[in-house]
Amino acid sequence: MKVLARIATATAVALALGVSVASATEITFYYPIAVGGPITKIVDGYVDAFQKKHPEITVKPVYTGSYQDSIVKAMTAAKAGNPPDMAVLLSTDMFTLIDNEIIEPVDTIANSDADKTWLKSFYPAFMENSQAQGHTWGIPFQRSTIVQYWNKDAFKAAGLDPEKAPATWEEMVSFGKKLIKKDASGNVTQWGVEIPSSGFPYWLFQALTTQNGAILANQDGTKVAYNDPKVVEAAQFFADLSMKDEVMPKGIIDWGTTPKDFFEGKTAVMWTTTGNLTNVKANAKFAFGVAPMPKKVRGGSPTGGGNIYIFKTKDKAKQAAAIEFARFLTTPELAADWGIATGYVATRPDAWETPAMKKYASEFPPAIVARDQLKEAVAELSTHDNQRVTKALNDALQAILTGGKPAKAALDQAQAEATRILGPFQN
């Protein structure tokens, strides 16, 4: 009798569960990891908190590797007719996702007045890479800018003011020359500056072009200005740092090992993403500082990082659930928490007014640098057929930096190539 009762209860529970599972809307969420730290754990925590608040929605978070792995997975899944419901992908992948018709404009599904306020709550600099063709396609999530990290101990040892990072291009060179240290046989043991140039040199280069007053692409992503004289000048400066002024190592500087170079004292200044902030804080064995980009005619950096995209599906309930989760992930409290955990810039001004963020910022002032730099930030280079168009620039930059081609000739060639690729998108 007892056994029977147990079976009956078990069946009832199973049925109840079954029913609740069946009625819950299940959404798949792809996300990449591009910085250090226990990211999967943090994301799982967010998902749990969300599901407690919304028992009618089940979120299936899927870690999809690097940004590149993630877009490959999302695109192939979509082409096979089984796309994720939402994904965090590079903000610059926007045109690729639009052209392949696999994402939904956010403003068409989230169109209440509250939603309009929500989409306006982010920093305008982050929205530049989220909007095209009169629609909003991406919701800023893990966004960054480039900042300078400098080794205060090395500055002091070189007789420089340890509290003052290079503020202009001239200072980059003059400070750099003072920071150079050589061993007995004349080999450099400490460089003045490292600007990484492997993989995606265009991004760091875009900081230089911005400071020189050039804009690399139009908002529609149909035209680039690779051989603008200001861009050529910036490229020449980039190359001169290693070849003429000799304050930076020659050849290609690896993005991945640049923070290690900084920790090892191989370079006194490095340029890298603000997303590395938590990493540097944990690993630098010396006093370090974080500064905004130096100025030429102006300051500034491109933004970078990933947005949340909502994928096309016939199931409107899933889309609504995905939007709900996106709203949850971008509340001021979560934006602040995500920023503190990773070093990414919290994406909206009111996130910086939350108690947690205020406490963090007062204890660790470098965290504010990237936010304050947003005033001067520009959209990251993004066009139709994006990876091909940026590859033309990447190849040109690497040729210039390794002495393979003069700046003007290399950029003229990149411009011709980009114009050819963008031809079909002109009208």
Place this chain on the structure above:
Amino acid sequence: MTKGRLNIHVQGWLLALPAVVLLAAFTHIPAIKTVIDSFFSTPHGARPSRFIGLTHYHSLVADPIFWRALTNNLLYALITVPLAIAFALLMALWVNGKISGRAGLRLAFFTPTILPMVAAANIWLFFYTQDYGLLNKIGRTLGFASVNWLGDPATALPSLMAVTIWKEAGFFMIFYLAALQQVPPDLYEAARMENASRWQVFRRITWPMVMPTTLFVGINALINAFRVVDQVIAMTGGGPDNATTLLLFYIYQVAFSFWDLGYAAALSAVLLTALAAVALAQFFLLDRKIHYR
């Protein structure tokens, strides 16, 4: 009688069926599909793919990165294949002799093969790091200047080749070791009675006797040279300025970064043809000159 023969045929086909199905599903059908796809444009959202004939092949001929990748790959094959074979044979001859610590030495030579390529690439990445990497540290104590191994177009490709040779030589050594143990000892005894020099013994006995292994290893090494992609992704990303872009890496980039699947299919068809030609040439031409017992 006829029924019995039919039975045997049916049985034979049934036995071969699993292999035939697997090969067809994962090798032959995709290969044929790739060649067909290379004559069609890449579908883009609502724009379906359409027949465009040889257009992809025309752009391929005009594509400087394709030619760069092809030249890089030919260089890669020309340099890594003979060197890997030479090292493999040297190591096999060494550990085949009666020396102390032979088992340990064999294991040491074989270890690189056991490592996954990406893990090996990461170890080498550390060797090649400028200034504080292992190679530069050794170089510096000897008084050489630091070299940016992977960041200089002149040294990047040779640096990748070294990884391949290091990794493959140990693997091929195993085949040579097996082959060396198959050489009849009476041949060596006869040579000793004739007072043959060590070089003559190698030239006239060992080398011809291991020739079938050399052919086998050669084909594998050549095919592997065109299948290199892991270390390019892990170590250089094809840079600087395409100096380390190899064919398969370029195909991956065109397909999964540029999403130009039609063009990637055309590139794949070229690679496929080249590999098939290599394999056929080696089997049909070299086979005749090889000594089989």
